[in-house]
Amino acid sequence: MSYMVVKDEKGIIEVKWQTWSKTMERREDVKLFNFHASPFGQRVIWALKLKGVDYECIEEDIFNKSNLLLELNPVHKKVPVLVHCNKPIAESLVILEYIDETWKQYPLMPQNPCQRAHARFWANFAEHKLLDAAWMAMRSSGEEQEKAVNEAREAVEKLEEEIKGKRFFGRDYIGFLDIAIGWISYWIPVWEEVGSMKILDPLKFPAINAWITNFLSHPTINDTLPQRDKMVVYYHSRRKETMGSKDVKVLNFWVSPFGKRVEWALKLKGVEYEYIEEDISNKSNLLLELNPVYKKVPVLVHGNKAIAESFVILEYIDETWKQYPLMPHDPYERAHARFWATSAQQKLGKEGSWTALIKSGEEKEKALNTASEVLEKLEEEIKGKKFFGGDNIGYLDIALGWISYIIPIWEEVGSIQIIDRLKLPAINEWMTNFLNHPVVKDSLPPRDKALDYYHLSVKKHTPN
Structure with a gap:
């Protein structure tokens, strides 16, 4: 495939390639799972457009993610995801390099290894130092916002030195680093408006502001920007959610x-x-x-x-808080979840497992049977599913989550078996899935401390 660098009548640098190569790219099956306000997904759009690669864009509801997205990106469960010939690629900076290595027209990365490493360094720097700080500044107020704004400005100062004397970070035309940090040009001004603060001071950062003008004036960039009004409304709602959660x-x-x-x-x-x-x-x-x-x-x-x-x-x-819905949408399924939540708490918890832990003789035996009956019914409920909520943790998983870590502790404290791992394989698998979820795993109480606590609790409830 051949390409050439040309200037239009305004002096804007563009790369054009021969028609036959563009026609070939159209024959390929390329899909992009994205959310319209995502700066990460926008990178991928810009790269594909600059390369002349036709693709199908599939809009995701990030507050109610599709099963397909969760299947394609099971690790991070986020947009963007690029699917090329049935192969999913996740993480926007990874996708950019995949695009550049797959479609050779309009090279994004520099050819020199040192310059490539340099571009990756600054892309990651902007992601972790500037994006995180600017996002926090938009969502906060007072001293917290002031601190975040100062951190963001410090990061912009570094980028100001990098862009001085150049039209683009890619020098003569838009390259990998321009695309990677292109969100600065459009997202930060929106966040400044929403958060009533200023990061990109044109007097303090003239080179960055000149780059922003050049970047946004490029036809490919300008024609693919999301609607600003829609962006402002969306980010106002995100700020309101966060400020409300403070x-x-x-x-x-x-x-x-x-x-x-x-x-x-x-x-x-x-x-x-x-x-x-x-x-x-x-x-x-x-x-x-x-x-x-x-x-x-x-x-x-x-x-x-x-x-x-x-x-x-x-x-x-x-x-x-509407993000990450916990309850099912269907009224019957909601009632079903409530029923099992309260039934398990009463029958499996108070009347079953806890009573078996603190009682002896016939009372203990009766309580173990009660717990066993409830678990057998829950085994049927969870069969064939990762979670009670389907592919994601939902209301019932949270309601029953205590089973996964409290019951094993009670079993050890009381030298009893409540969950028969052979008889209840689906429950056992659910417990593993639940406990391995990052949110759950990172917030469990220390097991040794919990064991000590319940040993003392049992002593208090057990007659001498």
């Missing part, structure tokens, strides 16, 4: 399975919260004031509103 507190006890449900739900939703540890043997006045009926953890405080009882809190969280 005043979220969870009163909990570290080993409480009920409180863990609330923490898992908030983490899955990406809601920031302040954790307040309670001493359940010496309850604080704040807890007694916030939950005067049951006087128990957990209590969720959102603004000046206190919500008690873990199942009630889960539904409140799901209805307040």
Whole structure:
């Protein structure tokens, strides 16, 4: 395939290739899974457009991700994903290099290995230093925002030195690094408007601002930008969600399975919260004031509103923060999830496993049978599924999540078997899947500490 660098009447550098190569690219099966406001997906669009590669764009709802996206990107479960001839490639910077190595027209990467390494370095620098700080600045206020703005400006200062004296980071025409950090040109001004702050000061950063003008003036870039009004509305909603989550507190006890449900739900939703540890043997006045009926953890405080009882809190969280829906959409499936959540808590928890742990003789035997019956029914419910919520953790998984780590501890403390791994393979597999989920895995209480706690609890409940 041959290509040539040319200038149009405005002096804008473009690379043009022969018609036969472009026609060949159109014959290939290229799909892009993206979200319209994603700066990462936009990189891929720009690269494909500059290469002249035809593709099908599939819009994803990032708050209710499709099963296909989760299948194509099972590790990060995010857009963008490029599918080329049935091969999925994830992570935008990885995709950019794949595109450049697959379609040779309009080279994006420099030919020199040192320059290629240089481009990768600055792409990663901007991703971790500038993007993270600018995103935080948009979503915060006060001292937190001021700190994030200063961090973002420090990163821009470094890029200012890199671009001085050049039209593009790729020098004469748009290259890999321009595409990798192209989001700066369009996303940061939107975030500045939404967050009422300023990062890209034209007096302080004249070279970066000149590059932004050059970049946005390129026909391929200009013709593919998402609608600004739509972007502003979307990011206003994201800022509102985050600012609303700033005043979220969870009163909990570290080993409480009920409180863990609330923490898992908030983490899955990406809601920031302040954790307040309670001493359940010496309850604080704040807890007694916030939950005067049951006087128990957990209590969720959102603004000046206190919500008690873990199942009630889960539904409140799901209805307040729409990202990552927990409850099924279908009314019957919602009722079904609620039924199993409450049934398992009563029959498997209080009447079954816990009673078997603290009682002996016939009472223990009866309690173990009760627990076994419930588990057998849950085995049928989970068969053929990764989670009770399907491909993703949902309301019922969170509600039953205590089974995965509390019951094995109770089994060890009481020298009993509640979950027969041979009889309940589907439950056992679900437990493994659940415990390996990053949100769950990173927030489990220390097992040794939990063992000590329940050993003491059993002693208190067991007659001398």
